[in-house]
Amino acid sequence: MEFCWKPRTDVRSRDANGDAPTSHSSAATTENDIVDPLCYLPDYKVIICREHGGVRNWSNHLRTFHSLDAARRKLLARKYGRLAVLKPADVPLPPPCGPPFNVLGSALDAFLCEEEECGVISTSRTKMGQHCNQTHDWKSTKEDKEHWTSVKVQTFFFTSGLQRYFVVSDPETDKLTPTLGVRANRQAEEVLNEVKTAREKRVKLLAQADEGVAKTDRTGWFNRNG
Secondary structure, rough: OEEOOOOOOOOOOOOOOOOOOOOOOOOOOOOHOOOOEEEEOOOEEEEEEEOOOOOHHHHHHHHHOOOHHHHHHHHHHHHOOOOOOOOHHHHHOOOOEEEEOOHOOOOEEEEOOOOOOOOOEEOHHHHHHHHHHHOOOOOOOOOOOOOOOEEEOOEEEOOOOOOOOOOOOOOOOOOOOOOOOOHHHHHHHOOOOOOOOHHHHHHHHHHHHHHHHHOOOOHHHHHHOO
């Protein structure tokens, strides 16, 4: 659930580490006169900037990266000043495989560790390989070349050290990406294949036995009926 106040589409996109913040020099007398780049997610108690992701100090962020003066920030304080906002580490993560948040931009490609009850996610294949090797003593083999699965993820905070990725459904294929029991599913598939192979082998053995009986059975009934 996203709770946004009269979102504007004329906010110029820029890097949070850039040199030229967005400028708003015209006078503003009401909240509706201000270009508001923020959005509040009440279910998670976090304020999101449409350009830079989650923010910890919205007033300072607007002054530093969007050049909003004290008068404009005072007006926006009516919207954000009394809202309950959690620290980044305390913000709850959405349930896995839910729809992506539009305010967070496009979902990212990432990798999810297949080890049961692990749940580690990384956007780096190399780091994921190192994690699986060091934490789970995994080594790439012909049968297990990759100990992870590809997923789509988002994060409320983009700042290094505050990123906590969560898996979302793939917006392109509209298919949910499995997040739990990946290895269990693989094992179940292997068991089913083994059962199928054993069944086929048994049917083949029975057919061979029937053929052997047919060759040796020369009773009067067999001779009459073939």
